[in-house]
Amino acid sequence: GNSVTQMEGPVTLSEEAFLTINCTYTATGYPSLFWYVQYPGEGLQLLLKATKADDKGSNKGFEATYRKETTSFHLEKGSVQVSDSAVYFCALSLPLQKTSYDKVIFGPGTSLSVIP
C-alpha cells in the first residue's frame, strides 16, 4: 500500500547546525510530496511541496528535492534557529481513480528541538 516513513525523533540540534530529516515513501502512481510543520498546540502549516520528480521545494531556508529513483523527499536546512523547533510531517498526495479527491497520507512526524 501507500505509505510514508520518516526518521524517528526527537531530534535535538544546537542553533546554526545543519538539519536533515529523512522521508521515504511507497506509492503506486506519481504522488505529489509535501512537508508540513506543526508548532506546539497549533494546526499544521504547509512548509514546501514538489509535484514531480527532480522538483525542489523551498521555503524559509528549508529545501527538499523529489527523488523518484530513491523514493525520497528529505528535508534540509543549512542553519537552524530556535524558532524552528516544531514537529515536521512528510506527506504524499495521490489522486484516487474516478474522483478528484486526492488522498493524503502523512508520516508519523519528527519532533525537532533547537537549543541556543
Add this chain to the structure above:
Amino acid sequence: DGGITQSPKYLFRKEGQNVTLSCEQNLNHDAMYWYRQDPGQGLRLIYYSQIVNDFQKGDIAEGYSVSREKKESFPLTVTSAQKNPTAFYLCASRTMGAGGPYEQYFGPGTRLTVT
C-alpha cells in the same frame, strides 16, 4: 483574514456523552476534512467532504458523524460509540479542480478530553 476556525480549543466531556466539534472556513474551499492526531502519531482521516450535502468515510470513521449543510461549515460529532475519543482533532480544507494537487489548510485544532 481568510482561514479556518475551530472551536473550542479545549473540550472536556464525560464518557457516554456525544460532543460536537466546530469547523468553519471562509476560504471558499470546496473540500473539507477531519483528522485525528494521537501523541507521536501522524494524522488519520476520519471523514471528508467535497461538496455540500455529501461526505465520505475516511480510515477511522467508526464512532464519528459529520454533516455538510453549508460550504463553510463541517462539524464533527464524536459519539459515545467512539471507544477512545481523547485526542487532538484537526479540520482542514482545500480548493479543488484542475491544476492541483493543492495543499490542505489546517485549523488550530481542538483538544478533546473524555473522562
